[in-house]
Amino acid sequence: MIDPSIQQRYQSACQQASYNLLRHPQATMAEQLNQLAKEVAEDEQRDVYGSGQLIEDFEYQIAELLGKEAALFLPTGTLAQPLALKVHSLQTGKTDVALHPSSHLLLHEQMGIEHLWGLNPQAIGDPQQPIKPADLKALNAEPLGALLIELPMREIGGQLPAWDSLKEQSQWARENGIRRHLDGARLWQTPDFYQRGLDEISALFDSVYVSFYKDLGGISGAVLAADTKFIQQAKIWARRAGGNLISLYPEILAARRGLRENLPMMPDAVRYAHALGSALAELKGVEVTPDPPQAAMFHLTFAISRQRLADKISLYVQEQGVVILPLPRSGDSHRAVCEVTIGRNAMTQPQSFWLRHMKQFIATL
Structure with missing residues (x-):
């Protein structure tokens, strides 16, 4: 310390x-609130428990940007990611999750993935290098319900696997019936390295999480994007976990502004x-x-x-x-x-x- x-x-x-x-x-709180007030159109209304044009339009915008059918705005990534893995677990009937030793879920969430969500994480790969196809092929795929890959990998300096390696890992998971989840907290940084759009990168995954305050300057907030059936289930689990807040409009306005100005x-x-x-x-x-x-x-x-x-x-x-x-x-x-x-x-x-x-x-x- x-x-x-x-x-x-x-x-x-x-x-x-x-x-x-x-x-x-970094704007002061007063400056940021004044900026957000100017973001509001005259006919816009606050969201209520995840419903309303403000939040639904923004979710649609992010889903379209990531090439997914639907999206769900959530207050934190610490909720969005294990929630996504829980839904994958229920859909596959398997509780094991493969992820890198440096994953946020293992290092910074008090092991909520186990104690709160009832999942069994398996750390794979070299702690100082991105996951490789050989790391996956050495696994027993049978108990795995999901594979989590972070792009870029924050704890090891923003490293990224090569595109061909990423595709091979995605294909391995698909062939073994394993759902693919993308920890895209900083996904906005990756298109230049891969020379591909956010939608093409996201297409390698069944679900994608993105954050709005790390690179885009928002207040807080995250989006989970996937197919429509998945998001319907995610909404239920968000409610169960206390993540269905009565209103999130300040976070949505800040995320919308940050997306426009910083992406x-x-x-x-x-x-x-x-x-x-x-x-x-x-x-x-x-x-x-x-x-x-x-x-x-x-x-x-x-x-x-x-x-x-x-x-x-x-x-x-x-x-x-x-x-x-x-x-x-x-x-x-x-x-x-x-x-x-x-x-x-x-x-x-x-x-x-x-x-x-x-x-x-x-x-x-």
Whole structure:
């Protein structure tokens, strides 16, 4: 754990900083609410328990974007994903789920997939590499009801499997009667790498989850997309799990706005990340994963303790007014890993600006 005093110092310094490498500009709550008020057409009405033109039109828009028959807007991905796997389990009569060791469901959800949803996760593949077809072929497919694949893979720097590998994995699951679910929390970043549309990527999967706050700047919220029968069952389970809120219109308005404003620039963000990450890999004192970056994100590893790096980062932001890194998300007494996600903030400056500051920062370590 990073010392709370360092976290507080970092957060305070970030609020005063003039430049930020990470994500998109962050509006204040008042600014964001004013922006959303301008989003509302005169004839639009708030959604009520998942019904109404506002939410239904947005769900249709996302379903069409992903090439699916139907979609369901949900408050969180932590609900959307195990819910999807539960429906797949009921449809196949099997409770085992194959997923990567770095999956969010295994690392960050208090094992709700087991304790709440009654499913049996099987971690497969190398923890530092995307799942490969050989990993699947080594499995006993008989008890598997679903296969979960994350694109891109957040915990290992945004790595992506090659397109042919992805197709082979999807085909293996289909041939073995295993449902395919896509953890697409950051799916918006992938079309540039694959040179394919979101619908073509999603076509390899039976169900797809996407998030609206990570890359698109929304407040919160997720969509689960699949065929109509699947979504009908998902609505029942969302109700059972307390996810059928009386109204979600602020989240829907923010998601709609973020989709319109931030999705079109994602290919530029991916290319910027690729170039910046490749340049950073030339510096001594830092390791870039993957090298080169494959999505609009990458990880930077420093040979320094997590606590010490956090202190150095906080001090740099205080002194320079430049947010060059987030606090480390993982590490130990010998190494620390920071996650860099590229958005509008980074792209306001030439890459030479961030390289200069990174060199200056590394010199302080």
